[in-house]
Amino acid sequence: MTDGYLVRHPHRGGKGGRPFLPAFDDPALVEGRTIYTSTVREVDEAGDILKSGHHNPKIGRVVTKGRWKGFPIFMLTLEERKTCPRSCREWRACFGNNMHLADRWRHGPELEKYLVHEVVRLQSEHPDGFAIRLHVLGDFYSVDYVLTWHALMATCAALHVFGFTAHIDPxxxxxxxxxxxxxxxxxxxxxxxxxxVMETMASEVVEMPEQASPGFIVCPQQTGKVLACASCALCWHSNKSIAFLRH
Known part of the structure; x- marks a missing residue:
């Protein structure tokens, strides 16, 4: 039943669509994990861990413009905070606080094994190209995990990746x-x-468009100029830094 589902996945989002900010001593912040622990799934429970962008209207299913036109989009969602550096500026305000229904895959060697299998399969199914959004939630949690992506990029020529990381310490x-x-x-x-703090290949979160840093482009999807990432292409077309509205 719907009510039972909501009990198991309590939504603690802010009023009026505003972002939910946990208390500073909230266990999720102190322990470094998601608020919604019941949504963390083992990879062996999954059919696929890379989900079609069709499931997220803000991302979209297939790229419709730019150099990646025609590429299907897939997404990977990990557990926020658990896989993120504590230095992340959005540690408390993570938009995962409002995503009480999202499946988060448990990170580790098993995830990496499944990931290799799925990317190789996608390479076979979409030899002309496909895109993966990293990470809807979560981040690069270890050097070995990053090296897994490096190896996949080197061996799967159809693989294209876009996303963000809070690892910024050089x-x-x-x-x-x-x-x-x-x-x-x-x-x-x-x-x-x-x-x-870079004019290229960086991103920031702001409350209002006019607060964007000089030279940063405000996300067109959030300002209603395009419907989705798939019809925008800014994130993989321009190296100019991008500002996103807090959500």
Whole structure:
């Protein structure tokens, strides 16, 4: 029943569509995990861990413009905070606080094994190209995980990736490895550094469009200029930094 489902997945979103901010001593913040622990799933429960963008109207199913036109879009969702650096500027305000129904895949070696299998299959099914959004929730949780993506980029020529990471410390190995993939595959790897003070390949979160940093482009989807990522292409077309409205 719907009521029973909501009991198991309590929605603690803010009033009037505003983002929900947990208390500073909320266990989710202190322990570094999602609020909605019952939504964390083991990968062996899944048919696929890479879900079609069709399930997320803000992302979309197939790219309709730009150099990736015709590519189907897939998404990977991990557990917010559990896989993220505590230095993330959105640690408390993560939009995952409002996503009480999202399935989050448990991270680790099993996830990486399934991931390799699925990307190789997608390479076979879509040899002309496909795109993966990393990560709807969560982040790169280890160097080994980043190296898995580097290996997939090197072996699967149809694989294209866009997304964001809160790993912005240039002295950290995980940040360095993410940047290495960008240098090796500049037309296929579009992972921006969230919160970094850079005019290119960065992103930030603002309350209102006029608060965007100089030179940053405000996300066209959030301002109603396009329907979805699939019909925008900004994230993988321009290296200019992007501002997103808090949601």
């Amino acid at each position: 002295d950290q190995r995980i940040t360095q490895k993410i940047a290495e993939i960008r240098r090796a595959f500049p037309t296929r790897w579009w992972v921006r550094f969230s919160g970094a």
